[in-house]
Amino acid sequence: MAQFRLQGGKVLAVDLAGDTVRAKNGSMVAYDGQMAFKKLTGGGEGLRGLVTRRLTGEQMEMMEVKGQGTCYFADRASDIGLVTLQGQKLHVESSNLLCADGSLRTGTTFTGLRGASQGNGLFTTTVEGTGTAALMSDGPAVVLRVTPQSPLQVDPGAYVAHTGDLRQEFQTGVNFRTFMGEGSGESFQIRFEGEGLVYVQPSERNTIGGDV
């Protein structure tokens, strides 16, 4: 199985011994040994995945990397975090997924209203199986634990990914001040309930909700 290592927080090194990984298109910065790069149409999920991705707008440009040696990945100096999956399901924005082990399955799911507030559409990408996935974030991501006793509220613009058995709910704090143009900029949140982990980045994407 491919070995994922971080090299200084912003570069991901993957040791390959004839196996494959899937990575964001064009994210290779260097390699030694023998490597072959092949673009995966529709994220490598077959025809059904291709159609789903087209319809949902959760586009994911991935390539398959296969070979012997070490391959280095990086993208626009984003910080990289590793997530090890042992059968769980990881939900992640397709724009935050840098690299995934070839044995992991990817797909799309419906997220509800949350997606609309993020400006990322109503769907999100799921990664499932056993192996390692590398997430990108603007600044190093923090991992927050959610337990049944302590639900978590996250700014939609700072949300990166989550794993575990979590229900998500979209909540608003819109009151009359917001309509007067005196909003605090924190009118929309995603509320996570259940048991799991949420990855949050120390930066906010531009969202529709972020301005009010």
Next chain:
Amino acid sequence: MPFREIGSKMVEARVAPGQRMFSQRGAMIAYKGEVSFTPSIQGGQGGIGSMIGRRLAGEAAPLMVVEGDGTVLFGHGGHHVEVVELSGDTLCVEADRLLAFDGTLEQGTMFMGSQGGVMGMVRGQVTGQGLFTTTLSGHGSVAVMAHGGVIRLPITPGRPVHVDPQAYVAHHGDVRNKLSTALGWRDMVGRGSGEAFQLELSGQGEVFVQASEEKL
């Protein structure tokens, strides 16, 4: 005159009387002591001949001469700075990535096309770096800028390193470079993996790669 890294995005340089240092124009952040900054019209060392050479080659970065007695802080555009120590070997780097370097180093321009013939020229065009690159040789230190930090990859004989041309920063040692292509029918129909061109570096030395595909 060594550079001292302060954080990851600044360097502190010690200037002593009688020693000169070159830096990118406008890269000074702060200084202590009596230090003067003179724009270098020639864009570095070597008199008028070298200046014309650099102008023609498109490797004429606006430089200034730093002289005096004191310490100077350099930084530019929030880019990460990597200090490279040279002891007799040659560093190849793009002129616009140079933040500061010792006056003791010898500056020159190298025609990349001479390495690898026609492919070398194609390399320059494809990577958008032009056909020339700046070389620094001798004993001293160089501060090089990169977007998002630098990793150093060793190159050993029989184990060449392939680098994305956009992520390439600099290299030193006895290294030959050539452009390797992996163009397939997929690239022709617009379904490429985005990794059609790579810089293949072989020989003995070290290559610096940045964590980003952005040019400075």
